[in-house]
Amino acid sequence: MRVVFHGVRGSVPAPGPSTVRYGGNTSCVEVRLADGALIVLDAGTGIRGLGGALLRERFAGPVNLMLSHTHWDHVLGLPFFGPLWLKQTHLVVHPLASDAQERFQRTIFDDIHFPVSAADIPARIEFARPESDSWRVGSATVRRIALNHPGASQGFRIDDDDGSSFAYLTDNELTAPAKIVTTLDELARFTEGVGLLVHDSQYVHGDMPAKRGWGHSVIDEVLELGAKALPGTLALFHHDPDRSDSDLDAIGDRSREWMQSRSARVEVIVAHEGLALEPRAR
Ligand SMILES: [Zn+2]
Numbered sequence: 517m518r519v520v521f522h523g524v525r526g527s528v529p530a531p532g533p534s535t536v537r538y539g540g541n542t543s544c545v546e547v548r549l550a551d552g553a554l555i556v557l558d559a560g561t562g563i564r565g566l567g568g569a570l571l572r573e574r575f576a577g578p579v580n581l582m583l584s585h586t587h588w589d590h591v592l593g594l595p596f597f598g599p600l601w602l603k604q605t606h607l608v609v610h611p612l613a614s615d616a617q618e619r620f621q622r623t624i625f626d627d628i629h630f631p632v633s634a635a636d637i638p639a640r641i642e643f644a645r646p647e648s649d650s651w652r653v654g655s656a657t658v659r660r661i662a663l664n665h666p667g668a669s670q671g672f673r674i675d676d677d678d679g680s681s682f683a684y685l686t687d688n689e690l691t692a693p694a695k696i697v698t699t700l701d702e703l704a705r706f707t708e709g710v711g712l713l714v715h716d717s718q719y720v721h722g723d724m725p726a727k728r729g730w731g732h733s734v735i736d737e738v739l740e741l742g743a744k745a746l747p748g749t750l751a752l753f754h755h756d757p758d759r760s761d762s763d764l765d766a767i768g769d770r771s772r773e774w775m776q777s778r779s780a781r782v783e784v785i786v787a788h789e790g791l792a793l794e795p796r797a798r
């Protein structure tokens with residue numbers, strides 16, 4: 517399995533000189549499975565670059581799109597995903613976190629937010645409707661889990677037949693003040709021992725209490741999850757748009773010290789645009 521980050525920013529794109537190293541595009545992660553199947557996690561503005569790469573590669577297989585949820589920062593790139601405009605493309609949209617599917621189609625491609633309506637998209641679009649929260653895609657088993665986020669969000673765990681595994685949990689507030697849908701311990705069990713765990717890490721303690729209830733986690737809570745789930749690598753993700761490159765460097769250093777102080781054998785990294793990883797088999 518190979519995982520490539522095309523957008524790592526949360527909330528809104530944040531291009532500019534202070535974010536040039538980590539990148540300003542919003543959430544989009546590409547996963548290539550052992551059998552060559554493609555899964556795309558989220559369609560933030562990062563998906564535009566991925567689309568260009570797929571066109572250059574002349575990628576011919578189905579594009580399996582899995583959305584954490586349909587907030588703007590996770591769908592804004594979709595109209596600019598090049599393969600959507602080719603009739604030979606087969607886009608498989610996997611189940612959404614809520615019943616927003618129909619509304620979402622109507623809202624983005626409604627002739628107001630974008631000039632082309634849904635009915636005029638040339639690609640073949642299929643909505644997958646698996647019968648449970650665990651299903652097969654290519655050489656992998658995918659499982660999903662509900663997250664703590666206003667309007668609902670979902671996380672995914674992908675276990676490839678080659679033994680590698682990856683979990684993607686974004687837009688999730690681990691200690692939300694409202695009703696907790698899935699607890700930190702439940703998420704630790706869901707992600708236990710994965711090769712790579714990607715988690716929403718938008719906030720630092722200084723952001724609180726002002727941003728409590730906004731649906732994103734404080735980094736120390738994410739580290740706590742990492743120390744329990746013991747992934748090979750924990751990647752901090754969905755960075756706040758106001759976080760500069762030097763802020764993120766400091767967050768990475770501090771997070772590695774934190775993990776060392778727990779003697780937890782977890783590599784902690786701060787995800788950046790263009791980063792490619794091969795999650796190890798555990
Ligand atoms: Zn988001």
Ligand SMILES: [Zn+2]
Pocket residue numbers: 585587665687731
């Ligand atoms: Zn959101």
